[in-house]
Amino acid sequence: MASVRTEALTKRFGSITALRDVSLEIADGEFFAVLGPPGAGKTTLLRTIIGLETPDGGDVFVDEERITETYPGDRDIAIMFQNLALYPDKTVYGNLAFPLKQARVPRREIRRRIEETAVKLHIERLLERKPAKLSGGERQRVALGRALVREPRAMLLDEPLSALDALLRLEMRSELKRLQRDLGRTLIYVTHDQVEAMTMPDRVAVLREGEVQQVGRPEEIYHRPSSHFVASVIGSPPMNLIPAVVESANGRLRVVHDQFVVEALAPVERLSAGGSCYIGIRPEDVHLSSGEGFAGRVYATEPLGGETVVDVTIGGRIIKLITAGASGLSQDAPVRVTFDASRLHLFDADGTTVLSSAGDGSLLRVKDAGRT
């Protein structure tokens, strides 16, 4: 077990910069996720940490020991590749035994450790089988087992659940989380699935085009995203982003949209009158209302059973909201919606967050623009 630190890691492939000044600190025993869309450099980050890629700049430390030039096999870090890369010619037992044999672990100890790991992962009945005879979920467990059995200082998992069907993924999600807590092992987990990034880790780093956008606890990133990019990769359905114009009235900033006005009750930096900006609000913070609120029409409804996602057209834009149970609304029905002012976000024209109210209702106020 160990802490892992990267310092200004940069990696280029030809003219493409896959990683740009990536500095992360992962504590001993932490479950750390790296979230980003495909091509964000997530896999390159893992490959650089384990030494399969040599960085063009920056360093990797494990427990403050610099390992940037250490041979991958000597780093005592395990990786589970996205395509798993089980050894097809070896049985499950052979796959698990391989790293131990390389480390010259005595035969008896190898057997003991494999049995222990197999029980943990519920693969004890599969030990004599070849990977070709395993189901997708079983292969997943074997690959995880091969990483676990070495008892490495840290484990890197590259999209470990991406190839599983939805049900199995759900099951493995909680199982993996439990396993990590039980083992207390440092885990770096790469995913493009925002649900995995929300539900499993202690902390998340959001990566975009090789750059770290934000690092923090999942709820922190959820409530206080640093940019509308971060806001859009976490949460489902994604946050509503409404373009608006900044005005100044009575010394206060107002953000004006066709149908409503968001008034800043306190001074807001980095927004100036006349500029454009974005108002962000998550679907769960938009509510259907019977009396007050902004008028709109139902564009479509997506009943999910327990809740319904309703797309409402307001001022020519579609705003998604989530309501409990069945909405009972038909297409094109007129509705009124209200925004929870304590859950609003303001982004500047570049998408950088200017303000997230994050539960504080005293920062912003939403008013009807009075034009319909």
Place this chain on the structure above:
Amino acid sequence: MRSRSVSLRGVGRLLAIVLVGAGFLAPLYWMVTMSFKPQAEWNPIGQTIWFPHHPTLDNFRNILGLTSQNTVFFQANSTDASGPIVHSLIAATGGTLIALFIGVLAAYGIARFRAGGRMLPFQILQLRMFPPVAIIIPLLIMMSYLHLVDTYPGLWLVYGAVTFPFVVWLMRSFFQDLPREIGEAAIVDGCTQWGALFKAILPNVKGGLAATALFVFILNWSDFLIALVLTQQNVVTAPVFLNSLQSAGAGQEYGPQAALGLILILPPAILGLVIQRYLVRGLTFGAIKR
């Protein structure tokens, strides 16, 4: 009407298949029947013998050195081919091993590390683009400087050099088909680069390796030209010996030639059977998730 025209086409197709098949099998038929014919039936003037009238195993006995020399007219050249068969086995096996060793390593370097640049595989293939006969004389001179004429190492070197381009090209594609991560997993698991190749990668291209080995062995096994020029008497390979199976008295020794030809099919055929299980098996089932 329609069904009749269809069946006519079917008959025509069948006829074509039979004709072409017969064309290809005729020499083989000749060889098999000839190997069982006594000398009188080899090439009787004005007569075609389709099937041996008096089948005999004498040709095989002679070829394998199991009888004293045939004495029909007078002492012919020796027809005992057991020595040449052994020589051929040694020469072809050595050449095949050299080609495999160099070729596999080169193919791995090219497939994984793009060793030698983008053009190297093509340059290697170019080695095969002129006929060996074009360089056989310079080769002979070089070999004589090296005192390797009429020796096994001489043949091994040339066989290895002539066939290793095939190994590179075949093995390169097998290596490329194997997910790169399997080798990387082995490295992360504590193997050196060499260890990863031998313990994790080669076991998973067994099928390709076996097919390549068989292909190269057949090439070396059936070589006539190189052995003819580079050897004299210490090393006499079977194809060269086969060619010498003629005598002033008996002319072409058709019977022993056919028997030897039949025997020469055996080593590649046996090798093929032994490694068949690797040839037909899929390559990387289960290595990656899909």
